[in-house]
Amino acid sequence: MKSNRDNTLCEVPIETREGRFMAHYSMQGLAALCFPESATAVSRKAQEVPAQIEQWHRLTSKALMQVLDGGKPAELPPMDLSAGTPFQREVWYALRRIGPGETRSYGEVAQAIGRPKALRAVGGACGANPIPVLIPCHRVLAANSRIGGFSGGLDWKRKLLANEGARVSG
């Protein structure tokens, strides 16, 4: 995958009804959000969390729950997307304008950022999205309104879309 320089300051778990997510923070904000992994279900001891990050984490947790409930987050934490390329950041920013229950195709996203022919690269950028769910890459489907792919596993993509009442062909 991406072996980017890990600028993570600390990792803080989020317990949800869908399992335990893990949020990674840097000095700049939320840098990554990881789906629950059954393998790494070891409980780690509470670590010292800077007050600033604790505040961000409250926003992250709340926003995550809201999206899992099919709603729109009231407020998002600051995000550190410095690991991405300019192109990827453009795509990620465009994804944030897709509301719950809405979907776009990879081609439509490509068009939205002014590169109608870069639809394939958009798929790559979605796969490199470090903050799934909050940056809703799951709302991007294939052109025929079919499911398309998902780095976190298609089960998650289907579940997230179903929670939002989005329609997927198939």
Add this chain to the structure above:
DNA sequence: AGTTCGGACCGTT
């Protein structure tokens, strides 16, 4: 209706 195939296109490694 559904499926496979081939080429075209673009960013990343």
Add this chain to the structure above:
DNA sequence: AACGGTCCGAACT
């Protein structure tokens, strides 16, 4: 130079 979370049309079943 090769690989993807693609797309489209054509040619099938």
